[in-house]
Amino acid sequence: MNLKEELVQIASKSREAARSMAKLTSPVKNQILKDTAELLLTRQEEIIKINQGDVQKAKEKNLSSSLIDRLTLTPQRIKGMVDGLADVINLPDPVGEVVKMWKRPNGLQVGKMRVPIGVIGFIYESRPNVTIDATALCLKSGNAIILRGGSEAFDSNQILVDILKTALQKNKVSGDAVQYIPVTDRQAVSELVKLDEYIDLIIPRGGKDLIRTVVEQSTIPVIKHYKGVCSVYLEADADPELALNITLNSKVQRPGVCNAIENLLVHKDIAETLMPGILAELQKAGVEIRGDDDVCRIFPSAKPVTEADWSTEYLEKIISVKVVENIEAAIDFISRYDSRHSESIVTKDYFKAQKFIREVDSSAVFVNASTRFNDGFELGLGAEIGISTDKLHARGPMGLEELTCLKFIVYGEGQIRG
Amino acid sequence: MNLKEELVQIASKSREAARSMAKLTSPVKNQILKDTAELLLTRQEEIIKINQGDVQKAKEKNLSSSLIDRLTLTPQRIKGMVDGLADVINLPDPVGEVVKMWKRPNGLQVGKMRVPIGVIGFIYESRPNVTIDATALCLKSGNAIILRGGSEAFDSNQILVDILKTALQKNKVSGDAVQYIPVTDRQAVSELVKLDEYIDLIIPRGGKDLIRTVVEQSTIPVIKHYKGVCSVYLEADADPELALNITLNSKVQRPGVCNAIENLLVHKDIAETLMPGILAELQKAGVEIRGDDDVCRIFPSAKPVTEADWSTEYLEKIISVKVVENIEAAIDFISRYDSRHSESIVTKDYFKAQKFIREVDSSAVFVNASTRFNDGFELGLGAEIGISTDKLHARGPMGLEELTCLKFIVYGEGQIRG
Numbered sequence: 007m008n009l010k011e012e013l014v015q016i017a018s019k020s021r022e023a024a025r026s027m028a029k030l031t032s033p034v035k036n037q038i039l040k041d042t043a044e045l046l047l048t049r050q051e052e053i054i055k056i057n058q059g060d061v062q063k064a065k066e067k068n069l070s071s072s073l074i075d076r077l078t079l080t081p082q083r084i085k086g087m088v089d090g091l092a093d094v095i096n097l098p099d100p101v102g103e104v105v106k107m108w109k110r111p112n113g114l115q116v117g118k119m120r121v122p123i124g125v126i127g128f129i130y131e132s133r134p135n136v137t138i139d140a141t142a143l144c145l146k147s148g149n150a151i152i153l154r155g156g157s158e159a160f161d162s163n164q165i166l167v168d169i170l171k172t173a174l175q176k177n178k179v180s181g182d183a184v185q186y187i188p189v190t191d192r193q194a195v196s197e198l199v200k201l202d203e204y205i206d207l208i209i210p211r212g213g214k215d216l217i218r219t220v221v222e223q224s225t226i227p228v229i230k231h232y233k234g235v236c237s238v239y240l241e242a243d244a245d246p247e248l249a250l251n252i253t254l255n256s257k258v259q260r261p262g263v264c265n266a267i268e269n270l271l272v273h274k275d276i277a278e279t280l281m282p283g284i285l286a287e288l289q290k291a292g293v294e295i296r297g298d299d300d301v302c303r304i305f306p307s308a309k310p311v312t313e314a315d316w317s318t319e320y321l322e323k324i325i326s327v328k329v330v331e332n333i334e335a336a337i338d339f340i341s342r343y344d345s346r347h348s349e350s351i352v353t354k355d356y357f358k359a360q361k362f363i364r365e366v367d368s369s370a371v372f373v374n375a376s377t378r379f380n381d382g383f384e385l386g387l388g389a390e391i392g393i394s395t396d397k398l399h400a401r402g403p404m405g406l407e408e409l410t411c412l413k414f415i416v417y418g419e420g421q422i423r424g
Numbered sequence: 425m426n427l428k429e430e431l432v433q434i435a436s437k438s439r440e441a442a443r444s445m446a447k448l449t450s451p452v453k454n455q456i457l458k459d460t461a462e463l464l465l466t467r468q469e470e471i472i473k474i475n476q477g478d479v480q481k482a483k484e485k486n487l488s489s490s491l492i493d494r495l496t497l498t499p500q501r502i503k504g505m506v507d508g509l510a511d512v513i514n515l516p517d518p519v520g521e522v523v524k525m526w527k528r529p530n531g532l533q534v535g536k537m538r539v540p541i542g543v544i545g546f547i548y549e550s551r552p553n554v555t556i557d558a559t560a561l562c563l564k565s566g567n568a569i570i571l572r573g574g575s576e577a578f579d580s581n582q583i584l585v586d587i588l589k590t591a592l593q594k595n596k597v598s599g600d601a602v603q604y605i606p607v608t609d610r611q612a613v614s615e616l617v618k619l620d621e622y623i624d625l626i627i628p629r630g631g632k633d634l635i636r637t638v639v640e641q642s643t644i645p646v647i648k649h650y651k652g653v654c655s656v657y658l659e660a661d662a663d664p665e666l667a668l669n670i671t672l673n674s675k676v677q678r679p680g681v682c683n684a685i686e687n688l689l690v691h692k693d694i695a696e697t698l699m700p701g702i703l704a705e706l707q708k709a710g711v712e713i714r715g716d717d718d719v720c721r722i723f724p725s726a727k728p729v730t731e732a733d734w735s736t737e738y739l740e741k742i743i744s745v746k747v748v749e750n751i752e753a754a755i756d757f758i759s760r761y762d763s764r765h766s767e768s769i770v771t772k773d774y775f776k777a778q779k780f781i782r783e784v785d786s787s788a789v790f791v792n793a794s795t796r797f798n799d800g801f802e803l804g805l806g807a808e809i810g811i812s813t814d815k816l817h818a819r820g821p822m823g824l825e826e827l828t829c830l831k832f833i834v835y836g837e838g839q840i841r842g
Contacts, residue, residue: 025759029783102782108804114793116803121785123815202639206815221620221643227816228645248838255840341443363833364520365447367539375532375836384841385534385832386526397541397624397829398645399817411815414803415781418793420666422673423802 009189010197016152016185017204020125023182024150028122032099034177035146041173042138043091049169050084057134057162064158076133077158087138090389094142097388100406101148104415115417120410122148124206127198128391129154129220131212134162140209141170141184143391147409150183152205154198156212157190199224209404211392229400231392233319234264234347236377239336239362240284241353242275248374249276249352250284255376256350258291262321264393265348265370265380269316270327271336277329278304285327293323300329316343333358337365344368347395348377369395369402427607428615434570434603435622438543441600442568446540450517452595453564459591460556461509467587468502475552475580482576494551495576505556508807512560515806518824519566522833533835538828540566542624545616546809547572547638549630552580558627559588559602561809565827568601570623572616574630575608617642627822629810647818649810651737652682652765654795657754657780658702659771660693666792667694667770668702673794674768676709680739682811683766683788683798687734688745689754695747696722703745711741718747734761751776755783762786765813766795787813787820 007015046053057079064074100120107117126149130136137153144151155163163186171181187194195216199208202225210220211231221228238256240249256267272281277300285295285305295301296315297308308327315326316339330336333351340349350372351362359373370380380402382390387405394400400408425433464471475497482492518538525535544567546558555571562569573581581604589599605612613634617626620643628638629649639646656674658667674685690699695718703713703723713719714733715726726745733744734757748754751769758767768790769780777791788798798820800808805823812818818826 025785028785110802110804114797114803119781124785225639227814229816245838251838251840259841359835363537363835367443367446367542368831370832370834372834373836374838375834376840378841379532379834379836379839380832384528385532385834386528396645398647401829402832411819413786414788414798414820416788416790416793416797416803417777417781418791418797420663420669420792421797422669422794423677423796 009191009193012189013187013194013197013201014204016187017125017198017201019182020150020152020185021204023180024122024124026180027145027150027183028101028148030148030179034179035099035148036095038145038173038177038179039091039095039142041176042142042170043088045169045172046084046088046138049165050081053084053162053165054079054081056165060159060162069158073132073158077162079134079162083135087135090139091142093389094146097146097406099146100410105412112421113419114421117415118412119415120407121413123409123411125150125152125204126409127152127154127205127208127226129195129198129208129210129212129216131156131216132159134159134166136211137163137166138170139389140391143389143406143409145183147406149409152185152187152198154187154195160190195219196223199226202226209391229394229396229404232395233345234266234393234395235269235317235319235343235345236265236267236348237269237271237340237344237350238267238377239271239330239333239340239349239351240273240276240280241333241351241355241358242273243354244273244276244280244352245354246280249280250287252350252352252374252376253284254287254291256378257288257293257325258323259376259378261323264319265377266321267377268318268320268324268326269344270325271330271339272327274300274329274331277301281305281327281329288325291323293325295325295327297327298329301327317345319345333361337362340366340368345395347393348372348380350375350377369393427609427611430607431605431612431615431619432622434605435543435616435619437600438568438570438603439622441598442540442542444598445563445568445601446519446566448566448597452597453517453566454513456563456591456595456597457509457513457560459594460560460588461506463587463590464502464506464556467583468499471502471580471583472497472499474583478577478580487576491550491576495580497552497580501553505553508557509560511807512564515564515824517564518828523830530839531837532839535833536830537833538825539831541827541829543568543570543622544827545570545572545623545626545644547613547616547626547628547630547634549574549634550576552577552584554629555581555584556588557807558809561807561824561827563601565824567827570603570605570616572605572613578608613637614641617644620644627809647812647814647822650813651763652684652811652813653687653735653737653761653763654683654685654766655687655689655758655762655768656685656795657689657748657751657758657767657769658691658694658698659751659769659773659776660691661772662691662694662698662770663772664698667698668705670768670770670792670794671702672705672709674796675706675711675743676741677794677796679741682737683795684739685795686736686738686742686744687762688743689748689757690745692718692747692749695719699723699745699747706743709741711743713743713745715745716747719745735763737763751779755780758784758786763813765811766790766798768793768795787811
């Protein structure tokens with residue numbers, strides 16, 4: 007059997023398992039997640055031992071310490087997975103909800119019912135706990151999942167998938183509902199994303215190259231979790247305390263994530279008054295300031311910013327700062343350089359707030375709040391499988407509801423079309 | 425300027441125009457549609473004259489009479505476009521609707537706001553009236569549109585786009601909001617669907633080859649309007665009159681469209697009683713019957729069906745008929761052969777109706793009604809840009825709401841993340 011045939015076999019088993027998954031009741035789905043949690047705890051030593059093998063190999067390959075950190079499973083991280091499963095158990099089951107129902111003049115009763123998407127191909131890198139987190143959400147929403155993880159976490163992912171399959175089988179559900187691509191060859195991704203006959207959605211979560219490969223090759227719909235180049239804009243009338251707190255929080259509370267900001271836009275009227283103090287606080291927090299001509303003049307320890315900086319996702323303690331003429335210039339800047347992820351305005355002006363909310367075309371637009379809240383838990387969706395940077399189907403945090411789709415249901419009494 | 429550069433120029437102008445479109449008020453958008461309608465009537469003679477040139481060329485090329493029919497514009501068809509515009513004017517503007525709003529424990533007020541998708545690439549074939557119908561929906565929902573029509577309708581489409589641009593400019597809106605790809609070369613489609621920096625969504629409407637090309641090459645999200653292989657299933661207890669009416673209507677009321685059925689499934693208990701009469705009526709209506717062994721035995725004038733027939737979209741007066749053991753077998757058949765478009769059950773049994781509604785994974789699932797109702801007007805969405813055979817974002821008829829997306833909006837009072 008060649009690679010393609012092997013993948014077709016996996017995918018067609020998933021398609022079959024998806025039909026059973028769609029019919030499961032909430033108690034059964036929750037029991038599968040409970041059993042998974044229990045198995046994670048009872049098999050903890052074994053998991054950690056296998057994971058140490060992956061970590062050892064990563065060290066031998068001289069992989070970066072941040073990658074090795076993400077790869078490593080500890081009792082605390084296993085507890086994190088168990089807690090995550092409990093969260094998903096507590097979330098309402100989205101399947102079967104009729105979100106709307108109306109009656110047509112001919113008496114037809116028409117509704118839209120939430121149903122699972124079907125088979126989800128999930129392509130991710132390095133962190134093995136994502137195996138459990140992502141699968142929990144897919145199973146709770148009634149889908150089958152095909153996992154393709156990073157090669158460094160191969161053995162760790164295998165045992166986690168084994169646990170998931172055991173939990174499925176304990177509940178008389180086919181283990182095929184969770185499958186792992188047993189090939190680390192990159193070609194497997196290229197073949198997988200072309201199996202549109204069997205797979206309904208591809209979610210890639212990883213670096214730029216992975217996402218580009220998937221987007222270019224996939225014949226299956228893709229929802230990307232791509233980069234975040236985000237801005238805070240300080241209006242002329244911004245409350246000084248809010249301006250400082252929101253800028254600092256958006257940049258330094260956790261700089262390595264997609265909803266942290268890379269750009270700060272400052273209205274020209276407060277460039278000489280409010281801005282220097284904020285930039286000084288950012289520097290104190292270890293942030294490197296890169297500024298346009300105005301910024302460098304007013305705050306001489308700033309380095310000159312380059313054109314490329316404005317659209318770079320640093321994921322580090324670096325910020326690019328620009329003085330702008332007015333809110334229109336700020337919105338123009340965002341539309342030109344930012345990645346439509348998370349943007350915030352700090353202002354006391356009602357009309358400016360409303361204008362920013364309406365006109366900024368990002369997955370989440372904030373008034374007087376940190377961009378760091380663009381997150382499934384923080385916005386109240388419960389868990390999330392990622393933050394979509396696409397506009398279609400799911401925009402922003404993607405939770406259980408976004409792992410379902412809506413079909414029309416129509417109750418008639420013999421109506422025919424005239 | 426080569427082809428790619430030309431397309432990039434068109435698409436970047438669209439991106440710019442989309443920003444203005446998103447800000448337009450409903451009265452301005454409606455006035456653009458009213459002015460379009462008026463111009464269609466005042467320039468009717470000119471339109472028909474130019475269209476006759478396209479028709480003449482099509483005749484010289486010996487294109488099929490059905491294609492020539494679809495290509496031809498008459499005063500009546502122009503009136504059809506004008507009426508369509510009036511319908512869209514009367515539909516509520518979806519942009520700006522906040523579909524949900526909730527409050528987080530930290531006081532953040534979080535909502536989901538409907539906003540335009542942005543730039544839509546619409547690729548279609550032969551019928552020039554679609555130029556007006558599709559554009560009207562895209563403009564009303566605040567989007568810019570890039571049209572790529574069939575080469576046979578090239579001159580007809582040009583004058584219709586000229587009218588749309590004139591209507592935009594009369595209302596001080598950039599004509600770039602509606603653009604037409606001025607190249608009939610097929611390579612233009614391949615290049616267009618790769619401009620993901622500028623275009624947010626591709627909608628292909630046409631034959632299998634067009635759709636396959638787009639799906640394989642596009643790096644932009646695609647919503648397909650693909651084939652409909654649909655079934656009616658007659659349960660053992662089906663009301664005889666409903667069974668006859670719904671089968672006939674679903675097959676012969678308009679056989680050449682995607683929501684007409686190609687397959688009829690009959691419970692074995694009524695195969696000898698109810699089925700022959702229904703098949704005879706289908707024959708009377710000019711339908712060719714292809715049947716499995718049971719059908720051919722019971723109804724000898726049926727031709728033997730082939731395996732390929734079950735998944736063929738005839739779009740003609742041909743029907744494939746199968747006798748099934750029970751509702752499970754019917755649902756299995758649908759899951760295996762049908763294209764997840766439109767399915768209907770005829771039954772008096774409450775539990776069977778509910779089972780069918782829940783378990784059949786099609787864009788519209790009917791109980792005791794014709795599949796022909798899977799249509800934007802019939803289901804109450806107003807106009808439609810097509811019927812999506814995808815599951816994500818839009819499933820089934822795609823109206824104004826489906827031409828928008830939802831962004832998160834968050835009102836804070838200085839909240840930061842701990």
